[in-house]
Amino acid sequence: MSPPLDAQLTDVRAHALKLEDEVNKVIVGQSKAVRLMNTAIFARGHVLLDGGVGVGKTTLLQAIARGIGGAYERIEGTVDLMPNDLIYHTYLGDDGRPKIDEGPLLRAGENLSVFFFNEINRARPQVHALMLRVMAERHVSAFKKEYRLPHMIVFADRNQVEKNETFEIPSAARDRFMMEIPIEIPTDRDLKKSLIFNTKFQNAEKLTQQVESGILHFDQLNAFSEQLQNHIKSSDVLEEYALDLWDATQHPEKFGVKMESVDVTRVIQTGASPRGMGMLMKAARVNAWLNNRDSMYPEDVHAVFHEVISHRLVFNSMYENRRTALARELTANIMSTVAVPSTTFSKAA
Structure with missing residues (x-):
C-alpha cells in the first residue's frame, strides 16, 4: 500500500531539497540556477541554459543527473551535424566492414534521464526539427521500431558570442522549452577566488562524484509530477x-x-x-x-x-x-x- 499523498509530498520534497544541497556543495554560486533546474525537473519541462563558455554548465548538469539517477547523454552542435547523428552513428569495424551503433538519443533507451545538447544553435534547422519533435513526443522511430524516451529532459545551451556558422533558434522552437536559466559567473569575490585557486574545482569528474547518487528516482518523476500539479x-x-x-x-x-x-x-x-x-x-x-x-x-x-x-x-x-x-x-x-x-x-x- 502506498503512503498517503501528503506524506509522499513531504518525503519527496525532503529528497528534492537534499538534491539541491548536494549540488550546491560542489557547484558554488549557482544556488538560484540549481533551484530553477530542480523546479523544471519536477515540472517535467525542457530547459535552455544561458551562459558563456567555461561557467560550469556541463559540470552542473552532470551533478544533477547523478542526483536524479538514470542515464546522461550529450551531443555537440556542429554545422555538419545531421539529424541521423542523434539516432545512430556508423564506423568501420575491426573487420573493415561498416557498423552501425545506436546514437546518444537511443543508447540508454528508457533509462535516458538527462540529454544535453551543447551549442544547439550550431546545428542546422533540420536537426532542431527532429530534436523538438522528440522533446514534444518523447519517442522516436529508428531501425523499424519505436523507441520510447518517457523520462528524458533536454537541456540545451547556445553559443551567444560567435555568429558565424550558427542557426538561431526561431521563436516557435524556443517556446518548446519551459525555461531559459542563466548560469552566471559568481559576483562574490571569495567564491571567485575558490573557483580559480581551490584545486577541487579543477577536476569536474571527481567533483561530480561527490554528489550522492540516486537521491531521486528518475523513473517515478512523471507520475509524481502529475500528483503534485493536481494537489x-x-x-x-x-x-x-x-x-x-x-x-x-x-x-x-x-x-x-x-x-x-x-x-x-x-x-x-x-x-x-x-x-x-x-x-x-x-x-x-x-x-x-x-x-x-x-x-x-x-x-x-x-x-x-x-x-x-x-x-x-x-x-x-x-x-x-x-x-x-x-x-x-x-x-x-x-x-x-x-x-x-x-x-x-x-x-x-
Missing part, C-alpha cells in the same frame, strides 16, 4: 492576476509598464503563448511545493516568471539584437507594475 491549488484572485500578467506581455502599455531605453508600445511583436502561461503555472506550483505550501501565491509566479516568459517574447526586428537585456528589463517591469491582488494570501504555517 497545489490556485485561487480565483491569483488566476485573475496571472491573466493580467499574460495581457501585460502582449500589451505592456495597457498596464502602465515603461522601459527606459525604448518605446514600450513598439518593442513587442508577440507576447507569451498559451503554452507558455501553462508552463508558468506548472513551474509556480512546483515552487509553492518546494516552499512547503499547498496553494500558489504571487511570489511563486514571480520566482519563475522571467525564466519561463522572457525567451518566449518576440521583439520587433530592430530590437532583436538586444533581446536578452530588453527581456530582462521588460519582465522585471511587468512584475513591479502590474498590481498584485489586494486580497491577503494567508501563508501556510
Whole structure:
C-alpha cells in the first residue's frame, strides 16, 4: 500500500531539497540556477541554459543527473551535424566492414534521464526539427521500431558570442522549452577566488562524484509530477492576476509598464503563448511545493516568471539584437507594475 499523498509530498520534497544541497556543495554560486533546474525537473519541462563558455554548465548538469539517477547523454552542435547523428552513428569495424551503433538519443533507451545538447544553435534547422519533435513526443522511430524516451529532459545551451556558422533558434522552437536559466559567473569575490585557486574545482569528474547518487528516482518523476500539479491549488484572485500578467506581455502599455531605453508600445511583436502561461503555472506550483505550501501565491509566479516568459517574447526586428537585456528589463517591469491582488494570501504555517 502506498503512503498517503501528503506524506509522499513531504518525503519527496525532503529528497528534492537534499538534491539541491548536494549540488550546491560542489557547484558554488549557482544556488538560484540549481533551484530553477530542480523546479523544471519536477515540472517535467525542457530547459535552455544561458551562459558563456567555461561557467560550469556541463559540470552542473552532470551533478544533477547523478542526483536524479538514470542515464546522461550529450551531443555537440556542429554545422555538419545531421539529424541521423542523434539516432545512430556508423564506423568501420575491426573487420573493415561498416557498423552501425545506436546514437546518444537511443543508447540508454528508457533509462535516458538527462540529454544535453551543447551549442544547439550550431546545428542546422533540420536537426532542431527532429530534436523538438522528440522533446514534444518523447519517442522516436529508428531501425523499424519505436523507441520510447518517457523520462528524458533536454537541456540545451547556445553559443551567444560567435555568429558565424550558427542557426538561431526561431521563436516557435524556443517556446518548446519551459525555461531559459542563466548560469552566471559568481559576483562574490571569495567564491571567485575558490573557483580559480581551490584545486577541487579543477577536476569536474571527481567533483561530480561527490554528489550522492540516486537521491531521486528518475523513473517515478512523471507520475509524481502529475500528483503534485493536481494537489497545489490556485485561487480565483491569483488566476485573475496571472491573466493580467499574460495581457501585460502582449500589451505592456495597457498596464502602465515603461522601459527606459525604448518605446514600450513598439518593442513587442508577440507576447507569451498559451503554452507558455501553462508552463508558468506548472513551474509556480512546483515552487509553492518546494516552499512547503499547498496553494500558489504571487511570489511563486514571480520566482519563475522571467525564466519561463522572457525567451518566449518576440521583439520587433530592430530590437532583436538586444533581446536578452530588453527581456530582462521588460519582465522585471511587468512584475513591479502590474498590481498584485489586494486580497491577503494567508501563508501556510
